[in-house]
Amino acid sequence: MGRKPLSLTISLLVAGLASGSAQAHDDEATAWRxxxxxxxxxxxxxxxxxxxxxxxSFDIHxxxxxxxxxxxxxxxxxxxxxxxxxxxxxGIAFHDHGDHADIEIGEPRLTGTxxxxxxxxxxxxxxxHWAAFFDKxxxxxxxxxxxxxxxxxxxxxxxxxxxxxGVVVPYGDxxxxxEPHPEDxxxxxxxxxxxxxxxxxxxxxxxxxxxxxxxATGNLMAFACATGLLIVRSSEGEPAIEHLPYAxxxxxxxxxxxVGGRGLxxxxxxxxxxxxxxxxxxxxxxxxxxxxxxxxxxxAVDPIRARYAYVFTEDGQLHQLDVLGGEITxxxxxxxxxxxxxxxRDPRPRVTVAGESVVVTDPLEGKLHLVDAxxxxxxxxxxxxxxxxxxVAVGGTGVVHDHDHGHGHDHDHDHDHDHDHDHDHDHDHDHxx
Numbered sequence: 462m463g464r465k466p467l468s469l470t471i472s473l474l475v476a477g478l479a480s481g482s483a484q485a486h487d488d489e490a491t492a493w494r495x496x497x498x499x500x501x502x503x504x505x506x507x508x509x510x511x512x513x514x515x516x517x518s519f520d521i522h523x524x525x526x527x528x529x530x531x532x533x534x535x536x537x538x539x540x541x542x543x544x545x546x547x548x549x550x551x552g553i554a555f556h557d558h559g560d561h562a563d564i565e566i567g568e569p570r571l572t573g574t575x576x577x578x579x580x581x582x583x584x585x586x587x588x589x590h591w592a593a594f595f596d597k598x599x600x601x602x603x604x605x606x607x608x609x610x611x612x613x614x615x616x617x618x619x620x621x622x623x624x625x626x627g628v629v630v631p632y633g634d635x636x637x638x639x640e641p642h643p644e645d646x647x648x649x650x651x652x653x654x655x656x657x658x659x660x661x662x663x664x665x666x667x668x669x670x671x672x673x674x675x676x677a678t679g680n681l682m683a684f685a686c687a688t689g690l691l692i693v694r695s696s697e698g699e700p701a702i703e704h705l706p707y708a709x710x711x712x713x714x715x716x717x718x719x720v721g722g723r724g725l726x727x728x729x730x731x732x733x734x735x736x737x738x739x740x741x742x743x744x745x746x747x748x749x750x751x752x753x754x755x756x757x758x759x760x761a762v763d764p765i766r767a768r769y770a771y772v773f774t775e776d777g778q779l780h781q782l783d784v785l786g787g788e789i790t791x792x793x794x795x796x797x798x799x800x801x802x803x804x805x806r807d808p809r810p811r812v813t814v815a816g817e818s819v820v821v822t823d824p825l826e827g828k829l830h831l832v833d834a835x836x837x838x839x840x841x842x843x844x845x846x847x848x849x850x851x852x853v854a855v856g857g858t859g860v861v862h863d864h865d866h867g868h869g870h871d872h873d874h875d876h877d878h879d880h881d882h883d884h885d886h887d888h889d890h891d892h893x894x
Contacts, residue, residue, distance in 0.1 A: 491858040505536075522540050527851045535548060535550060536551055620660075624646060637693065652667050685719050771814075776798055
């Protein structure tokens with residue numbers, strides 16, 4: 462299922478991508494990889510982001526949205542129109558030893574694990590467990606990441622009742638399950654119920670009209686609703702859910718896509734076509750609205766420089782958002798215009814962070830734009846065949862040892878290294894249902 466590595470053209474200074482990535486000590490190594498799914502072709506390309514060169518291309522079943530795991534060892538291609546989720550091993554693993562982390566670098570590969578079902582959309586990780594929700598079945602299939610990497614998974618199914626555009630989050634000994642709209646399941650769900658492993662509901666339904674979009678940050682999880690957010694915390698091992706209503710100072714609107722901060726505990730969400738909202742549930746004034754110059758295309762958080770996030774707008778500009786200041790601090794024009802008019806599935810840029818670089822796909826030009834995160838200046842381009850679209854980055858710096866730490870290691874825990882946690886939310890748009 463492999464393809465030959467694609468052709469590569471590097472313009473400007475690709476050294477900018479590897480800035481700060483040279484080996485600091487003889488026993489340290491830095492590795493960053495980009496996984497890029499095509500908008501219309503069934504393929505995922507893998508680039509070495511430090512060297513600026515292609516590593517591999519994997520044939521899959523259809524166009525995909527890409528999701529990377531918290532620890533960066535796995536990337537999943539969710540192929541809604543092809544009814545399958547395909548697992549890939551990134552070839553980069555970290556093993557935490559307290560005062561340092563060992564890095565293990567191998568080849569990226571298809572693991573052989575594929576989760577099948579009718580129309581997978583929302584795909585969520587919690588503590589090394591993944592849940593793929595299949596809209597046309599109303600069923601989630603849950604599996605462990607380490608099993609997916611090994612090529613053989615034991616699937617646990619959670620039935621949400623009826624087919625609907627829903628979500629299930631595995632949460633320890635419980636599951637957070639979307640409640641379908643009672644009159645018309647084709648409408649968005651109306652809340653979240655907590656179920657034990659036997660499928661019994663625990664407590665009351667947490668109401669969340671027009672539920673769409675979820676994310677995690679620190680020890681919090683959130684679901685976006687028409688009325689605000691549901692905030693989920695662990696209380697003595699059980700999920701405790703509270704409703705955080707939108708502030709009266711916000712204009713009419715709602716969030717339908719959320720991403721969670723790394724290093725700082727916050728959520729970033731869309732809010733209307735031309736703004737984003739910063740959400741800190743610990744603050745009395747939890748919501749801060751940031752107006753954009755034109756309509757929003759995509760946004761991502763910076764997992765390394767925790768105070769920054771990035772928003773791409775339809776005029777071709779990438780904006781640096783200071784999360785602490787609650788304002789746009791720098792803007793850089795990278796592409797031609799990508800109007801938000803037209804179909805919501807049209808190919809438009811996506812953003813991720815790989816080490817010292819912010820990387821933006823330019824689907825219509827067949828390239829990636831590289832921006833130095835410190836100077837916020839463009840440093841290079843990588844050409845990618847066809848229409849590069851969904852993108853995630855994995856990597857970081859670790860200590861290299863001759864002996865093998867990879868056997869018998871439990872990867873269910875999280876690693877706090879320089880890992881990007883950016884997922885592509887192709888389905889989380891302001892389209893109505």
